[in-house]
Amino acid sequence: MIIVCQQCQTRFHLDDDATRKSTFVARCSVCGHLFSAYRPVRTQAITFIDLEKVRQAEADDTVMAISNRKGGVAKTTTCLNLGASLALYGKKVLLVDFDAQANLSLCLGKRELPTFYDAQKAVSRPLDEFIVATAYPNVWLLPSGRNMVLLNKNYFGSRDFEFLLKDRLETLEAEFDFILIDTPPSIEFSTLNALTAARRVLIPCQCDYLSTHGVDQVLRLIALIRKKSNPLIESRVLLTMLDRDTSVSQMILSKIKRLYQGQTFETLIEMDGQLKEAQILSMPAIHYSRKSPAAKQYIQLAREILVATDRAAVSAP
Ligand SMILES: Nc1ncnc2c1ncn2[C@@H]1O[C@H](COP(=O)(O)OP(=O)(O)OP(=O)(O)O)[C@@H](O)[C@H]1O
Ligand SMILES: [Mg+2]
Numbered sequence: 001m002i003i004v005c006q007q008c009q010t011r012f013h014l015d016d017d018a019t020r021k022s023t024f025v026a027r028c029s030v031c032g033h034l035f036s037a038y039r040p041v042r043t044q045a046i047t048f049i050d051l052e053k054v055r056q057a058e059a060d061d062t063v064m065a066i067s068n069r070k071g072g073v074a075k076t077t078t079c080l081n082l083g084a085s086l087a088l089y090g091k092k093v094l095l096v097d098f099d100a101q102a103n104l105s106l107c108l109g110k111r112e113l114p115t116f117y118d119a120q121k122a123v124s125r126p127l128d129e130f131i132v133a134t135a136y137p138n139v140w141l142l143p144s145g146r147n148m149v150l151l152n153k154n155y156f157g158s159r160d161f162e163f164l165l166k167d168r169l170e171t172l173e174a175e176f177d178f179i180l181i182d183t184p185p186s187i188e189f190s191t192l193n194a195l196t197a198a199r200r201v202l203i204p205c206q207c208d209y210l211s212t213h214g215v216d217q218v219l220r221l222i223a224l225i226r227k228k229s230n231p232l233i234e235s236r237v238l239l240t241m242l243d244r245d246t247s248v249s250q251m252i253l254s255k256i257k258r259l260y261q262g263q264t265f266e267t268l269i270e271m272d273g274q275l276k277e278a279q280i281l282s283m284p285a286i287h288y289s290r291k292s293p294a295a296k297q298y299i300q301l302a303r304e305i306l307v308a309t310d311r312a313a314v315s316a317p
Contacts, residue, residue, distance in 0.1 A: 007033035065198035070214025071185035074240040079182040084284035085302035087138035091177035097144035099184040109282035113143040166197035201235040267301040
């Protein structure tokens, strides 16, 4: 049989009789990497489990970025309402506003507060000193503000700059069940940091023709990030602002489902005027009107994510 070191990719021929065990540990004689291996059945290729990667996957499961290269597709709305919905299920949620427009902070009525930029300027202070409580139980916020544009200017291109957020969030992962990061519609410091920190990416896609181009761009970026800085990153598309009454929406819905087969959430978010009303009052829609269609759908989305991430969902909140 052939075994391949997961670290340096060196291939070794191993006598089939070398071990009769279904699982065994091997050490690479080239780089010294230690890994476990098992063969589920004789006829299948041997599958190797890289214990280091498994541990990392478990630890990083908390962080999810909300991203799309296109503007106005409901990234911020989704971050806010999904976060508030997960909180209804009793989960502790940190919302990270990583967009200099600071729309997420504004939607929660938080203005002119210290931001991640300020936290970077004071690296000796723990990040949780910059986190603020919101009016909603179980929902916390790392606010954004005008000085967030300076992150791009001061750090973009510097050595390992894309790991700055990941390194700071790692100190908080034990405190929260979910950390959701809202990103801007451009590829810059914030987006690259968010995609490096996140284990999962939720890509909101508005049900219109041009939105799929934004999804393609973000998927290409995710493929690059997977190679460079975040090998375990996964993504899923969320259809937003669906208008079931128009045939255009229905056509685009079936096109998107075909294009991203198996990579879309079951839950769909419909067009709902009450989301805009809630925004004016700086509230998540699920607290403004729990019975509105989009509020119910965001709660359903939270449930879908809880089930997918094996975090036992409790009965409806
Ligand atoms: N399901 C919905 N029904 C009706 N309006 C919606 C819905 N989702 C979002 N909107 C509205 O669409 C607009 C854009 O939403 P949002 O700000 O969340 O998008 P975004 O992707 O974060 O934008 P940006 O790229 O500028 O950050 C907002 O006015 C919001 O209220
Ligand atoms: Mg936004």
